[in-house]
Amino acid sequence: MQDLLNQILDEVRPLIGQGQVANYIPALADVPANQLGIAVYGNDGQVFSAGDADTPFSVQSISKVFSLVQAIGHSGEAIWERLGHEPSGQPFNSLVQLEFERGRPRNPFINAGALVICDINQSRFAAPALSMRDFVRRLSGNLQVMVDGRVAESEYQHRARNAAMAYLMQSFGNFHNDVEAVLRSYFSHCALRMSCVDLARAFCFLANDGFCKHSGEQILTRRQTQQVNSIMATSGLYDEAGNFAYRVGLPVVPGQFTVCVWSPELNSAGNSLVGMAALELLSQRIGWSVF
Numbered sequence: 001m002q003d004l005l006n007q008i009l010d011e012v013r014p015l016i017g018q019g020q021v022a023n024y025i026p027a028l029a030d031v032p033a034n035q036l037g038i039a040v041y042g043n044d045g046q047v048f049s050a051g052d053a054d055t056p057f058s059v060q061s062i063s064k065v066f067s068l069v070q071a072i073g074h075s076g077e078a079i080w081e082r083l084g085h086e087p088s089g090q091p092f093n094s095l096v097q098l099e100f101e102r103g104r105p106r107n108p109f110i111n112a113g114a115l116v117i118c119d120i121n122q123s124r125f126a127a128p129a130l131s132m133r134d135f136v137r138r139l140s141g142n143l144q145v146m147v148d149g150r151v152a153e154s155e156y157q158h159r160a161r162n163a164a165m166a167y168l169m170q171s172f173g174n175f176h177n178d179v180e181a182v183l184r185s186y187f188s189h190c191a192l193r194m195s196c197v198d199l200a201r202a203f204c205f206l207a208n209d210g211f212c213k214h215s216g217e218q219i220l221t222r223r224q225t226q227q228v229n230s231i232m233a234t235s236g237l238y239d240e241a242g243n244f245a246y247r248v249g250l251p252v253v254p255g256q257f258t259v260c261v262w263s264p265e266l267n268s269a270g271n272s273l274v275g276m277a278a279l280e281l282l283s284q285r286i287g288w289s290v291f
Contacts (some may be wrong), residue, residue, distance in 0.1 A: 005038050005050035012277045016101045017275035019265030027154035036263045041200035043208050049197055056193040058151045063189035064114040066136055069118045072224055082174055083113045086236050093161055103172025107235040112165045122177040129188035138215045139202035142280055150192035159183050172185055197261040206252045
């Protein structure tokens with residue numbers, strides 16, 4: 001496995017330069033583009049990694065999975081009264097569908113859906129940002145996980161589009177807390193700094209029927225775990241989810257492994273260009289597609 005990961009990174013590294021680092025906020029535009037890491041965490045506790053797998057970065061939309069898991073943990077099926085679990089077929093930050101469907105987001109991984117999930121969690125936790133930080137610390141086994149305050153503030157200062165979504169949903173009665181407070185929580189979640197190894201460990205419960213071995217917690221039920229994995233497969237890569245399923249078919253292999261790949265340059269759909277290529281090679285070489 002170690003040799004395979006090294007080989008895959010060597011093969012995809014020449015693709016660096018073909019994507020574009022996120023530039024919608026200044027703090028992300030400054031991230032060096034030539035970084036690339038991969039980590040594989042097995043249900044037996046083994047970790048394999050290569051490249052910049054121990055380098056922390058702001059997790060951005062990956063945090064949407066953590067938020068969803070928190071919401072399911074305390075509210076269960078009730079959350080689906082306020083949003084769906086269908087693919088959107090639209091860009092992650094689109095407002096068009098939200099207006100047409102009267103403020104009910106298609107799924108929890110587009111920005112509008114993630115904001116509704118944050119609104120649900122805002123009603124539950126007295127300090128949502130700290131609750132999330134402590135949650136991912138337990139899941140990852142890394143007590144050093146922190147929020148990058150510079151990134152969070154930069155995102156808040158460039159919040160117009162996300163704020164527009166939240167206020168639009170509020171106008172349809174689907175947003176219950178102060179919009180600005182929820183946006184602060186949302187950007188704090190996005191600005192969590194974690195490495196590939198941290199993330200692969202943190203999501204191990206998704207490959208283990210909802211149980212996190214190193215924290216000893218049943219995070220989700222078996223059925224809830226299947227549901228989260230299915231939504232990740234159909235909607236986790238936004239309007240590129242079908243392409244990802246066709247080309248790759250993971251990053252969670254139930255009963256076996258979780259995988260995290262990081263490379264800052266994005267493709268036109270907002271996903272990691274080199275990361276997608278690395279996962280595709282990994283899936284091809286060892287037949288890990290869940291399909």
